[in-house]
Amino acid sequence: MRPICTRCSTVGRRVFSISARLHSQKPIQQILAQPTWSVASLLPPDDAHAKTETPITRTKLHHLLRLSALPLPENEAEEAAMLGTLHSQLHFVRDVQSVDTSGVEPLYSLRDETTRGIEDATIGLDQLAQALQKEARFGHKKRPKRSRDAEPDPETVAAEAWNPLETASRTAGKYFVVQSKKAEL
Secondary structure, three states: OOOOOHHHHHHHHHHHHHHHHHOOOOOHHHHHOOOOOOHHHHOOOOOHHHHOOOOOOHHHHHHHHHHOOOOOOOOHHHHHHHHHHHHHHHHHHHHHHOOOOOOOOOOOOOOOOOHHHHHHHOOOHHHHHHHHHOEEEEOOOOEEEEOOOOOOOHHHHHHHOOOHHHHOOOEEOOEEOOOOOOOOO
8 A cells, every 4th residue: 555645654554553453352442442643643743834935924924814805813813823824724735735646537526436426426317207208299300399388397496486686785687786996097
């Protein structure tokens, strides 16, 4: 088994040693009595702030907060807490970026791409049977046409009756209103 990241290599060895111990005669309570891993290994060491390549300054923090439309810190203690949180998040991101992904096929989207997941997401004729029964064939080419006399599905009626403008704070007729500043020349 190849290690995913630097801290996971020891975890992998621990997993193998635990599985080997499970087959031994030790009771499970004795095996689980001592933890083999801690979430503290995900946190940066105390001296990590000095090791970062580019230190995050107060102006850079304020710039990032403005870009994110977040409020600026009210005092120095809150600013120090934000900087500490940002340093630990950057440590985590760098740790994720250091993972060896060679040979791993990238995801196309965040969904279950296993065979079972694809089968569950596939729409077949069984799911479409109700909609196909509402169609009639007509013309020389036997094109399908939805019959209007059929009673509409309540889910379809609810979906078509949705008004996207009801959540808007300002509208003008059937349009959203977005207030913006004119560019100063």
